Amino acid sequence: MDKLRAVLFDLDDTLFDWRLASMRGLAALQAEHPALAREPLKKLEQELWELVQTTHAGMMDRRMSAAEIRQERFRRLFAVRGVEIPAGQAELVHDLYREAFLESQCTVPGVPELLRELRESATVGVVTNNLSRREQEMKVRACGLDGLVDFIVVSEEVSEPKPGRGIFEAALARAGCRANEAVMVGDSWEMDVMGAVRIGIRAVWFNRRDLLCTDPSLATELRSFEPLDTALGVVLRSTSPTAH
Numbered sequence: 001m002d003k004l005r006a007v008l009f010d011l012d013d014t015l016f017d018w019r020l021a022s023m024r025g026l027a028a029l030q031a032e033h034p035a036l037a038r039e040p041l042k043k044l045e046q047e048l049w050e051l052v053q054t055t056h057a058g059m060m061d062r063r064m065s066a067a068e069i070r071q072e073r074f075r076r077l078f079a080v081r082g083v084e085i086p087a088g089q090a091e092l093v094h095d096l097y098r099e100a101f102l103e104s105q106c107t108v109p110g111v112p113e114l115l116r117e118l119r120e121s122a123t124v125g126v127v128t129n130n131l132s133r134r135e136q137e138m139k140v141r142a143c144g145l146d147g148l149v150d151f152i153v154v155s156e157e158v159s160e161p162k163p164g165r166g167i168f169e170a171a172l173a174r175a176g177c178r179a180n181e182a183v184m185v186g187d188s189w190e191m192d193v194m195g196a197v198r199i200g201i202r203a204v205w206f207n208r209r210d211l212l213c214t215d216p217s218l219a220t221e222l223r224s225f226e227p228l229d230t231a232l233g234v235v236l237r238s239t240s241p242t243a244h
């Protein structure tokens with residue numbers, strides 16, 4: 001195995017605890033909207049997460065504006081409960097959710113300890129799909145990770161978002177290493193794992209939601225960053241993917 005020189009991390013739901021932030025946002029909505037009030041928070045969070053997965057591509061290729069897509073997610077969340085909300089109200093719903101979401105400034109458990117250890121021997125970078133560097137930097141700062149990462153590559157500034165090559169090539173250039181000297185850690189099988197593996201970066205799939213792995217030969221799986229020794233072992237000893 002080639003010496004590991006860089007560890008690349010996805011941000012949302014890998015370093016930044018998007019799930020916790022989202023549950024806080026949804027709890028704020030439950031307090032105001034009877035249609036959601038009786039639903040278990042975890043169920044709502046799972047539904048919204050699935051809506052984000054299915055609508056994210058439309059945002060990245062700018063078929064719809066970010067605002068339109070965010071409103072559409074909440075419109076659908078209400079619509080499946082038989083409540084139609086007009087565009088103007090969807091915007092207010094999103095704003096209420098967003099305010100509580102942004103107040104949540106937590107990393108996924110175990111992240112600071114893991115990054116501290118990894119930086120003893122490797123460069124640590126963040127590779128994230130988002131239309132705003134400002135927003136992603138804000139999250140990194142808010143959860144206290146700005147001193148623990150060496151660089152952030154945001155898709156808005158590169159030729160291609162994940163899972164395309166462009167964003168990974170930009171990250172390797174920032175890290176000053178080759179693909180076989182890096183590992184990518186992320187929660188999205190398609191964006192993080194497949195994107196990395198296609199250009200020869202080994203991958204660790206952060207499968208916090210206990211999803212079914214479609215091909216275990218492509219990535220090492222990790223369900224938690226705790227305990228630290230186990231997580232560190234998986235990241236440092238992940239095997240090189242076979243050529244695809």
Ligand SMILES: [Mg+2]
Pocket residue numbers: 010011012013014186187188
């Ligand atoms: Mg993610």
